[in-house]
Amino acid sequence: MADTPPSTPIRRQFFGLDASLYEVDGATYIVPDKHADHPYGKRIRVGEYYEPKLHKFVTRHLKNRPGSMIHAGTYIGDMLPRFSQAATMLYAFEPDLENYLIAKSMVEINQLKNVYLLNAALAQKAEVLGLVVEADGKHLKGRVQVARDELALSDRERDTIDRQNYVASIVIDQLGITDLSLLQLDVEGFEVTVLRGAEDTIRACQPAIVVEDKSPACVQYLTDLNYRLTPTNLNGNALFLPNAAGRADDA
Incomplete structure (x- = not known):
């Protein structure tokens, strides 16, 4: 539980995404509408951290x-x-x-x-990786994943992949x-x-x-x-x- 309750949300747009802003413990948290059903969105609205x-x-x-x-x-x-x-x-x-x-x-x-x-x-290693960002026509939110064989995607996941992007990788x-x-x-x-x-x-x-x-x-x-x-x-x-x-x- 946060030390202070959340403030009344402020509505804004970020990169075309409608979102609510919440002030909790002196920090501002952005909750895009499409992420409102994620555990983070649900918790921060009531002053709790995911x-x-x-x-x-x-x-x-x-x-x-x-x-x-x-x-x-x-x-x-x-x-x-x-x-x-x-x-x-x-x-x-x-x-x-x-x-x-x-x-x-x-x-x-x-x-x-x-x-x-x-x-x-x-x-x-540093390379270009495929990135699975959508399944069943919906953005995967916090479950976006690298599309590599070793991840062993299930048959259903392979069948429902709608969009794959590419991203550079960095080595720690x-x-x-x-x-x-x-x-x-x-x-x-x-x-x-x-x-x-x-x-x-x-x-x-x-x-x-x-x-x-x-x-x-x-x-x-x-x-x-x-x-x-x-x-x-x-x-x-x-x-x-x-x-x-x-x-x-x-x-």
Whole structure:
């Protein structure tokens, strides 16, 4: 729950999308009408944050261990105001152009000076990737995903794909981040591929790692990097810590 109730919404348009603006805890949140039924839209209207346990962990962790944070995928920027307050530098990535433009507006409205936001995917190598953005004629919102064989789309998903765009990918190790304290990935099953492109940074910085992917492949990959899965449940996200680190409560 936010510390203050949301304000009366203000109506605006962003890039042709009708939207409502809500003031919560001193920050402005954009909810496009087409995203109003997303859990973020439903929660922010009543002064609550989507994935509140994740918000609290990020704030606590970066207070205990100041440094930079990587946040991918950013969706429409609903977590940017709070994450940027906690991080010295917030590197944010959103592959879908429409989502990115709303997230960029969120950065501008809130004057977030320490956010490095890119319309790009993260991957093991720099390349051009196909991006599935629609299914059944509807925008996938926070479920936009890279169209790669390893994602093993279901037959139904393949049959209902209406539109595929293309996006450039970036490799975390090429960013040259030396103070990475937290790596948070919600990339629709693409986590292991992203992590492969971050191995040098992970070994050098030993960040806490939060991933939505709890598959055996992802768990094993991080185990091989000398990380352990903690029992902490961050709204369905898994927390991994370096084996040399303390308890999750101290992360």
